[in-house]
Amino acid sequence: MDRNRNARRGPGRRRIEPTLAPDRADVAATGDDWRPLRQRQSSPAWRWWGALACIALAIVALMVFRQPLADRLWPETRAQQLRTDAEQALSEGRLTATDGSGARELYEAALALEPDRIEARAGLSRVARQALAQARMAMDTGRYDDAYRMLTLARELGVPRADADALAAQLRARETARADVDQWLVSAASALKAGDLSGNDHAALPLYRRVLAVQPNRTEALEGREDAISAMLQRAWDRMRADELAAAGALIAQARGFDAGHAELPDATAELARLLERRRERARAALGRGRLEQARTLWRSVLAVERYDMEAHQGLLAVARAQAAQATREARDFRFDAAEAALAEARDTAADAPDAAPAIAEAERSLQQARQSRQRLQAVDGSMTPAEREQRVSRLLRSALAAEERGDLLLPPGESAFDALRAARALAPDDARIARATARLLPASQQCYRDALRGNRLQRAGRCLQAGEVLGADPDTLRDQRRRLAQRWIAVGDERLGAGELGAARAALEAARTLDPSVAGLNAFARRVEAATAAN
Template identity: 50%
Template sequence: MLALTVVVFRHPLAKLVWPDMRVQRLLDDAELAMRQGRLSNPDGSGARQRFEAAQALDADRSEARDGLSRLALAAVAQARAQLQANRLDQARQSLQLARELQVPQAEADAVAEQLRQRESAHAGLDELVRRAETARAAGQLQIALPLYQRVLALQPTHTAALEGREDALSELLQQARRAIADGELARGAGLVAQAREQDAGHVDLPEAQAQLARAADLRRSRADADLRRQKLQPALEGYRQVLHAVPGDPAAAQGIERVATAYAQRAAREAADFRFDAAQDSLASARDIAPRAAVVVEAEQALVRARQAQLRLVSPLPGRERQRRTQALLASMQEAEARGEWLTPPGESAYDKLRAAQAISPADPAVQRASRRLLPAVRACLEDELRANRIRRARACYDAWQALQPRDAGLAGARRQLASKWIAVGDERLGSGDVEFAALALREAQALDAAAPGLDAFAARVHSAHQGDR
């Protein structure tokens, strides 16, 4: 009967006995692996894998859970031993295992700190600091600062590196201040930016930034003065220096546009005087700055028309034909005067007609009388147009005056008066919502007189209106 019972109930009995035997064997193998230091192994022979397999077979038994807890502490101990032996990669892996097995946080953090310090020492931080100090002593700050940065990236509290970087940045900012004082704005700005990137809270940084801002303002003011005196190349260089020091500076960018406008206007005047080489040079300068600006395109067209006008006048003329042509030009000049076309359109303006008549008959008394009469007429034109608030035509009269007598002492006052009129009319149109015309008025006023009273306040209002539109 006993034998028959064993045969019939062999499968249920095996299920009762075999799992316990298999779990116990896994637990024994896990303990042996832990004693041998085989804490984890992807092939399944490690203590971790054995304990986890036993736990999967019988979750109610506590031996596997307890074993995993002891295994976590063993991983921490193993990491410490590996640190002492300078086996840093293995120590990092053991620490990772301990964290995965949920070792107490304090235990893991303590080992992690030791590992970081040992890695820092292993990386040769002291040697890096020594090299940085040598470079700084030799004045090679561009070499010293990256070395200090490498040390601090590995060990943020490294005292020697912190102090060395502080001193190096102070020396760097001293170089920046000297460069700014010498007028080297771009270099000074670059050094200030480098110091700010390394340590935005450096004690010497605000003073250097303030010096840079003051220098940029002064350089911009000098460029404005050069532009008013028609010293266009120095003005352009000044505005560009400001932009290098303060990228995106709106006043400097507008100044460059005004220089392009001034070059184009100069090219048109020189073309009207048949000074084609000079006109071509001025036009090339304008084109280099703003090749697609409307004023540059207009100057190009004026140069073409002026060349055509000259071709019509260069052929030798008999005396009677010369007199007839001169009288016709003077009559055309009077008609252009009546229309207020003092300087434009090129080739057809009163000024151009007079210059053409002078080219044909420079000694003709009628031509000389017309020349003497035109300048007072142009001045009167400017006053009349200003009183009538026709500022575009007033600008044409002013340009004609400047073309006829470039060194006239009265031009400075007329220029400021015209700039003030642009500001007044532009402000009025801005109040009615015409932001586009106000922006045009601002550019015209700036080109005429960058120091005109009320210009800065008007520019601020136009800028605010543009921001509101966006």
Template identity: 50%
Template sequence: MPEPVTPREPLASASTRARAAHADASQRRRGWWIATGVLAVVLALVVVVRLFLVDRLWPETRAQALLDDAAAATAAGRLSTSDGDGARQLYEAALALDPDDVRPRAGLADVARAAVAQAASAVEAGRFDDAHAALRLASELSAPREHVDAVASALRQREAAGAGLDRLVAEAQAAQAVGNLDADHGSALPLYRRVLALQPDNADALRGREDALAALLDDARRRLREGGLREAADLIARVREYDAGHVDLPDTEARLTEELDALRSRAARSLEAGSVERAVAEWRTLLAFDPNDARAQRGLHDAGAAYARRAERFARDFNFADAGAQLREARALAADSEAVRTAGEHVERSRARHARLGPQLPPAERRQRVDTLLQQAVAAEARGDLLTPPGDSAYDKIRAARLVAPDDPAVARASARLLPSARECFDAGLRANSLARARACLDAREVLGDAGSAVRDARRRLAQRWLAIGDERLGAGNLVGAEAALASARDIDAGVPGHMEFGRRLRAASLNR
């Protein structure tokens, strides 16, 4: 008898069929991948052949295509576009491929002529912005000058006819009458410029501009007389922008040059006379005008050395507060100066010596030191050096004596003898409007023992004078100078009446600038 069939045979047959189906599916997938790869290779070859064989080996084909496209763009009136499809851009691309090819140059000349024609059509149609753009293109492509000028003249006439020039001139004259020359677009000079751009021979606009510029130059010369070099230079530059050929411009520029030279000379004389603070202010004014002024830079370096010498004199008298202040000024101006470095070493040596000897200074040596300082003070008074120069004045010698022996009767008598001169010095400084000198004399009055109420009253007067100067500077538009004046007033008398209201005005002016 045959053996019975087991259940495993149907299972084996099903497994074989599944493996065959899976193999067929895998084969089909491989076929798709192969086909896709072949297609990609073919496309790549097409691109390579196009780029490297046609464009590289036969660039004439690419250039001809650009020339054809450019000619079509010219015919369509698409002369220049930002996306590179304009006739100009296409001809320039063809020229870049072959700079020796004359055809792109001829095409650009055609574009220039077409731009003139477009500008003329735009003028007739009243499309003035389009006309301006077309004329710019024609000029950039070197269209015949006479053709461009003819269309530009027609454009100005058409614009002038529709711009209401008489109204603009009237507005400019009204602004000029109230002194509004160049503050904004509604000022006289900007309005005159608009008129003259449309009608260059407008007699009223030319005359008005001439008078307005003459007024600005008058203001510049006034600023020069007052020492406002930066403001004067700005005014001169504005005049040059409107009319570089103005008849008064060369003379005013020459005055500016003369004033700069005179200020350099004054700064040098101030330094030689020992007025270091004044010299520094003058050198800094020059540097604010021209940061590269070599003479002013050297002047500040020399002023640093002068401060260093002052520091040494103060240190010899054991007046280390003033010595330190002078040394800080010296380092700020000339940190790399050998004189400043040496002065710093001298001050430190004097400080160390005072630390060793000061508290234990024998009475006889203290008496000798005080007598020497008082004798030097008398000699300085005889020379007329009551409060200057710093370090060698009678005031400095008496102050040094007070540091050594604050309760010495001879020092008190010397202080009382010098006090009237300090008061007179303060009053003279106020009368001459020399407020820095007045401040130094006020400090001297305080050190020399002037009455507290008198010093407080003097501080209030000096602070009020600084506020008045700040108000003048604010009215002239000098915001930096006005802010400095306010700071000086508050430093002298923090409660001076009017300082808060002036501060608010100054902030408002700064925000509206």
């Protein structure tokens, strides 16, 4: 409505009807946004900026991905560009490059995109011919390394074999002409006469090898090399006669490196193998007799010739474990100096037998426990007067005699004759009464071992064996007893393994290994246990 159309009511009073503003009336009539026109005109400008940003991003994306999209949508365009770049590289002499910009790499990339087009294949053929030409030019200018490199490229790209072989022959001839081969031969002959066979670039064999590299059929070089190798093998024979197998093996290996087909090599190699086997036999025997240091020396001499000889590695492992077991036995008898010495030997051997580490660690723990036990005994002993110590020793001797009469030589622990004598020895190591009681107890310990082994009571047999060691049994007898008990443990372990008792089999293996690391059948049994463990 218009405000001029307002009606009047009564004198002096005018009724004002409600009206709509013209702009809102227009909006109401049209049904558009009811906000004032000025408010709509002042809407934020970010809408326009957002649209412009989207357009800009689209342009950037098109610029960045234009080439990959073109390659995917029109691969022939990309292939054509690669061929053009390859032609340019070929015209500039850039036949190959590690960064892919060489003619070869560009043609190969084009061929990968269009395998059926012949242009790229023809281009690679041109690269091959150009490589052959560059090889020839490099040869003419004395750049032999470049010539060989280009010749290799030409061969790889399928240049005719006859052309490549002809150029290779020319290259070899040029090198030969340039090389002072005659002077090399003179120097090699002089070195051979002086006995300088190898070890430096001016020795006979390296010089002969240099001659034969450029003139493979040069008679003087072939004959000189044969004579030099014969002289080297003669030195190897001298070393073998002197029982210096490591030096002999090194000489034979050098000779084989210069000419593996030399006529005298098989005899020298066979003799070295025979002497090595004899040394292995001596090492086995030394280990079996308990001569651990000798066994270690022999096994190491085998390794000096045959670095990867498995038997030598296993032999050294057995030596290290035996030395660790010896340290444990010495520690149990409180002979700590001897235990430390045995442990030091075991650590030395373990440098070539790292698998002995667990056995050495166990021996170290046993030594520590023995020291603690000795300290406790010394604490008790230190509080005793001489009279009290004498009474204590006498009481232990009477206990040992009573246990012996009862037949309790080793059991029960702490009440056996053996334990009583060991405690008495700790208090009075030089007491003659203890020595006599020990001598009297020794035959009983031997009988104990035989009875236990006969009854297949292997743990008791082991305790009887330990008693014999402490009581001073004959070393040869003890070695035989350890070997027999170890064999029995292997047999029991095999039975347990066959019954599927893997834990018992492993325990039997460790018992046998502790008793005699070199006993026959131990390694085979260990492999069976390892295989069964892996299967589970």
